[in-house]
Amino acid sequence: MSNSKTGKPLSTSDSVGPSSRESVLNQAGGVVTDRYLVWMLARFIRPFWRDLLLVFLMLIGVTALSLLPPYLIQRAVDGPITAGDLDGLVPYGIIYFASILVLFLLRFGHTYLLQTVGQNALVNLRQALFEHILRQDMRFFNTTPVGQIVARLSNDIEALTELLSTSIVVVASNLVTMIGIIAVMFAINWQLALIGLSVLPIMTVLTVYFRRRIRSQSSLYHRVVGEYLAFINEQFNGMLVVQLFGRQQVSRDEFEHINRQYRDVHMRLRDMYTVYSSTLQLLTTVGLALVLYGGGQGVLAGWASLGMLIAFIQYTRRSFEPIMQLAEQFTQIQTALSAGERIARMLNVEPAIVDPPNPVAPGKLQQAITFDHVTFAYEQGHPVLRDVTLHIQPGQRVAIVGATGAGKTSLAGLLTRFHDVTTGSIRIGAQDVRDFTLAELRQRVTVVPQNPYCFNGTIADNLRLFDLSVTQEQMTAASQAACADRFIEKLPGGYDYPLLPGGANLSQGQRQLLALARALLHSPDSILILDEATSSIDTETEALIQEGLRTVLKNRTSLIIAHRLSTVRDADRIIVMQRGQIVEDGDHDTLLAQDGLYAQLYRRQFAQQGLTSSVSES
Ligand SMILES: Nc1ncnc2c1ncn2[C@@H]1O[C@H](COP(=O)(O)OP(=O)(O)O)[C@@H](O)[C@H]1O
Numbered sequence: 001m002s003n004s005k006t007g008k009p010l011s012t013s014d015s016v017g018p019s020s021r022e023s024v025l026n027q028a029g030g031v032v033t034d035r036y037l038v039w040m041l042a043r044f045i046r047p048f049w050r051d052l053l054l055v056f057l058m059l060i061g062v063t064a065l066s067l068l069p070p071y072l073i074q075r076a077v078d079g080p081i082t083a084g085d086l087d088g089l090v091p092y093g094i095i096y097f098a099s100i101l102v103l104f105l106l107r108f109g110h111t112y113l114l115q116t117v118g119q120n121a122l123v124n125l126r127q128a129l130f131e132h133i134l135r136q137d138m139r140f141f142n143t144t145p146v147g148q149i150v151a152r153l154s155n156d157i158e159a160l161t162e163l164l165s166t167s168i169v170v171v172a173s174n175l176v177t178m179i180g181i182i183a184v185m186f187a188i189n190w191q192l193a194l195i196g197l198s199v200l201p202i203m204t205v206l207t208v209y210f211r212r213r214i215r216s217q218s219s220l221y222h223r224v225v226g227e228y229l230a231f232i233n234e235q236f237n238g239m240l241v242v243q244l245f246g247r248q249q250v251s252r253d254e255f256e257h258i259n260r261q262y263r264d265v266h267m268r269l270r271d272m273y274t275v276y277s278s279t280l281q282l283l284t285t286v287g288l289a290l291v292l293y294g295g296g297q298g299v300l301a302g303w304a305s306l307g308m309l310i311a312f313i314q315y316t317r318r319s320f321e322p323i324m325q326l327a328e329q330f331t332q333i334q335t336a337l338s339a340g341e342r343i344a345r346m347l348n349v350e351p352a353i354v355d356p357p358n359p360v361a362p363g364k365l366q367q368a369i370t371f372d373h374v375t376f377a378y379e380q381g382h383p384v385l386r387d388v389t390l391h392i393q394p395g396q397r398v399a400i401v402g403a404t405g406a407g408k409t410s411l412a413g414l415l416t417r418f419h420d421v422t423t424g425s426i427r428i429g430a431q432d433v434r435d436f437t438l439a440e441l442r443q444r445v446t447v448v449p450q451n452p453y454c455f456n457g458t459i460a461d462n463l464r465l466f467d468l469s470v471t472q473e474q475m476t477a478a479s480q481a482a483c484a485d486r487f488i489e490k491l492p493g494g495y496d497y498p499l500l501p502g503g504a505n506l507s508q509g510q511r512q513l514l515a516l517a518r519a520l521l522h523s524p525d526s527i528l529i530l531d532e533a534t535s536s537i538d539t540e541t542e543a544l545i546q547e548g549l550r551t552v553l554k555n556r557t558s559l560i561i562a563h564r565l566s567t568v569r570d571a572d573r574i575i576v577m578q579r580g581q582i583v584e585d586g587d588h589d590t591l592l593a594q595d596g597l598y599a600q601l602y603r604r605q606f607a608q609q610g611l612t613s614s615v616s617e618s
């Protein structure tokens with residue numbers, strides 16, 4: 001893996017192998033400028049500006065009060081203590097105590113307020129990010145590993161939480177304190193101030209140097225974390241393959257590798273920080289020694305008082321504190337900024353497939369479909385559909401057959417705008433599919449995919465998709481039409497049978513039946529597309545489904561993509577696709593008579609069936 005951001009390659013022992021888990025998105029989101037990042041954060045903080053103003057005022061109060069005690073001590077030492085006036089000390093004691101009390105309240109107040117603002121701003125950011133991802137088109141989900149999206153919504157948001165609820169206040173209060181201390185020091189005694197602050201320039205140079213190094217190390221760290229998450233996500237999703245092919249050893253090795261890299265990068269980051277903070281400690285001690293020495297001289301020479309010397313020792317130590325604390329925030333802030341950058345980049349990805357500005361009003365569902373010279377490519381220059389023209393009459397039952405990779409699924413996907421045509425157009429009735437809102441379009445066209453997804457929940461939850469207005473009668477009717485009722489009723493609890501994640505406790509065929517029932521339930525009058533939706537279902541059940549669908553699909557247009565030609569045979573019309581083009585079009589008998597590709601396919605399947613039946617008979 002080469003570190004593209006800093007241009008420095010990692011040492012070879014660090015390389016994680018295939019590089020590009022993050023790269024697709026890096027391109028997709030484009031470059032995020034600092035200004036955009038600030039704008040994005042500001043957008044989420046702006047609603048809370050009143051609270052933030054209050055926080056800032058409290059902060060100034062805190063600074064002023066925390067600068068008071070050394071000054072009080074100086075006045076007490078040079079005044080009543082030197083004079084031996086015990087009663088004169090009392091007001092100092094009272095003011096000292098009162099200021100500490102108020103300081104406590106202010107500190108509590110601004111921390112509490114800022115935490116609240118930070119958390120609320122992040123709730124909004126998280127919501128916005130999630131909603132943004134929901135709007136993305138299929139290209140986004142095809143090119144973005146799930147692990148990456150998860151990392152944005154979890155780790156990265158977490159890093160920003162730190163920034164908003166802790167780092168900002170620490171940085172702001174330390175900057176204010178710093179300015180306050182320097183001002184007070186110069187006001188009390190400028191010679192001592194100069195001595196006390198003499199090591200400050202060295203600290204500044206040191207800070208700038210380390211800031212740069214820590215930043216690049218920190219972005220490296222986060223890329224490693226991203227790879228780590230993506231890796232475990234992929235491994236667990238592919239566990240079946242891992243175990244079937246005995247890849248545990250390979251997985252373990254690769255994990256060990258990433259795991260070690262994780263540790264190494266983290267430790268390098270810690271090391272840098274440790275060196276930096278110890279150096280600062282050293283410089284602080286040097287600064288204090290200088291004040292003691294110079295101040296001692298001053299007291300002896302008469303240009304400083306004893307009280308001043310005592311106060312300055314405190315002020316000097318305090319003046320270094322903000323730098324130390326700022327340094328401590330470095331890692332956090334860098335982490336948060338690069339997390340913010342990744343979030344901003346994701347928020348920057350605009351879906352290509354969106355509602356039109358002036359969608360057509362929802363109306364009666366039209367059933368005719370027209371593909372008008374449609375060419376479509378996922379990647380520029382590699383069309384998977386070439387000049388497809390096809391007109392389907394309302395209510396027609398159309399089958400689409402063709403070899404794997406011929407473009408059948410792509411054709412179906414264009415109809416629901418999972419992708420948009422490259423050239424040409426697709427119409428439903430007289431309306432271009434791009435004239436409907438996406439919701440409206442997908443209400444009109446339903447696709448049942450080959451690998452349907454089951455959500456965590458019961459069978460009923462999966463049927464009604466958590467829409468509680470769907471009644472049991474409706475569910476039963478849809479299940480009957482899809483022939484799903486027979487297996488559902490045999491399950492313990494029937495419709496209340498709980499599914500394992502991904503529907504692991506159903507067979508592939510049962511999941512397909514469920515998906516078919518779900519589609520019939522939710523889109524009672526839409527155009528129905530079955531994309532190899534019954535491929536894992538036995539021939540007998542499939543025949544029953546065909547029977548059932550005949551009633552349900554009366555007057556509805558349907559497209560049935562299938563390999564099993566027994567499914568296809570009864571269709572009103574059969575379309576044969578080859579390498580992205582329609583090569584044959586007609587009903588079963590016409591196509592057989594044409595003696596083309598379909599006839600070939602048919603004879604081959606027929607021969608196989610003949611073979612298996614003769615084997616089983618003998
Ligand atoms: N998301 C995708 N990105 C890029 N190419 C794709 C994508 N999906 C499918 N393809 C390509 O498009 C061609 C047609 O695929 P598809 O429509 O799924 O075929 P079929 O459903 O007929 O088997 C294939 O060559 C495949 O490699």
Ligand SMILES: [Mg+2]
Pocket residue numbers: 408409410531532
């Ligand atoms: Mg397909």
